[in-house]
Amino acid sequence: MDRALELEGLCRRFGGLEAVGDVTLTVPRGARQAIIGPNGAGKTTLFNLITGELAPSSGRIRLFGRDVTSLPAHRRAAMGLARTFQITNLFRSLTVEENVLLAVQALRPSRYVMTRPVRAYADVQERVRALLERAGLWAKRAMPVRVLSYGEQRQIEVLLALAGEPRLLLLDEPAAGLSPGERREMARFIKGLDAGLTILLIEHDMDVAFEVVETIAVLHLGCLVAEGSKEAVRASPAVQEIYLGTEASRGSC
Ligand SMILES: Nc1ncnc2c1ncn2[C@@H]1O[C@H](COP(=O)(O)OP(=O)(O)O)[C@@H](O)[C@H]1O
Numbered sequence: 100m101d102r103a104l105e106l107e108g109l110c111r112r113f114g115g116l117e118a119v120g121d122v123t124l125t126v127p128r129g130a131r132q133a134i135i136g137p138n139g140a141g142k143t144t145l146f147n148l149i150t151g152e153l154a155p156s157s158g159r160i161r162l163f164g165r166d167v168t169s170l171p172a173h174r175r176a177a178m179g180l181a182r183t184f185q186i187t188n189l190f191r192s193l194t195v196e197e198n199v200l201l202a203v204q205a206l207r208p209s210r211y212v213m214t215r216p217v218r219a220y221a222d223v224q225e226r227v228r229a230l231l232e233r234a235g236l237w238a239k240r241a242m243p244v245r246v247l248s249y250g251e252q253r254q255i256e257v258l259l260a261l262a263g264e265p266r267l268l269l270l271d272e273p274a275a276g277l278s279p280g281e282r283r284e285m286a287r288f289i290k291g292l293d294a295g296l297t298i299l300l301i302e303h304d305m306d307v308a309f310e311v312v313e314t315i316a317v318l319h320l321g322c323l324v325a326e327g328s329k330e331a332v333r334a335s336p337a338v339q340e341i342y343l344g345t346e347a348s349r350g351s352c
Pocket residue numbers: 113116118136137138139140141142143144145
C-alpha cells in the first residue's frame with residue numbers, strides 16, 4: 100500500500116501528563132481521514148508531532164515512506180506537508196489577495212530575487228487567482244480580510260496551506276466557531292479539494308467529519324479508541340460513551 104503517513108507507537112508526555120499515548124495509525128495516499136475526539140484528547144498535540152513542531156517522547160513518524168521522526172518542521176514541509184491552525188492566523192488589515200500572495204511568494208525560490216522576471220511574477224499571480232477561485236473568493240480579493248465572514252476567513256487559511264501545493268494537508272478544526280451554514284460551506288469546500296491530496300482532518304464536531312471523510316479515528320485521552328468506516332465508528336460503544344459524556348477515566352492505551 101502506498102502510504103502518506105505512518106505513526107508508530109507515538110507518545111508525547113508533558114510532565115506527568117500523557118497527551119498522546121501510543122498512537123499507531125496509517126493514512127494511505129489520497130485518503131481523507133478524520134481524527135475526532137473531545138477537547139483535550141490530544142488531537143492538536145498529535146498534529147504538532149506530525150509536523151515537527153513538537154518532538155515525540157517515543158515512537159516513529161514516516162512521511163511518504165521516509166522516517167522523519169528527527170527531521171525539523173521545515174524539512175517535512177518541503178516534503179509536501181502543510182497544516183492549518185485551530186486559531187485564525189491571517190493578516191487582518193491586508194486584503195484577501197495580499198494574504199494569499201504572501202503565502203505563494205514565500206514558497207517560491209524567486210523570493211530572494213530582487214529583479215524578478217515578469218514571467219515569474221505572472222506565474223505567482225496566476226497561482227493566487229487559481230487559489231482564490233477555488234474558494235469562490237476572487238470577487239472579494241480587494242477586501243481587507245477583517246471584513247469577511249469568519250467562515251470565509253477560515254477558508255482563506257486553508258488556501259494559505261494549499262499555497263505550497265502540499266501532498267498531505269492537516270486541518271485542525273477548520274469548522275470551529277462557524278455557524279451551521281458556514282460549516283456546511285466549509286465541508287463543501289474541503290470535499291471539493293484536489294482528489295490527489297491526502298487530508299487528515301481534526302474535528303471536534305462529528306457531523307462535519309462525517310460529511311468530509313471516509314474513515315475516522317477516535318482519540319480519547321491520548322489513545323485511539325476506535326478506527327474505521329463512518330458506520331463502524333458511529334456504532335462503536337466506546338465512541339457513543341465518549342460522545343454521550345458517559346464517565347471515562349484516564350488509563351493507559
Ligand atoms: N505545551 C503543552 N504543555 C503542557 N500540556 C499541554 C501542552 N499542549 C497540550 N497540553 C495538554 O495535552 C492535552 C491534549 O491537548 P491538545 O492536544 O491540545 O488536545 P485537543 O486538540 O484534542 O483538544 C491537554 O490536557 C492539554 O492541556
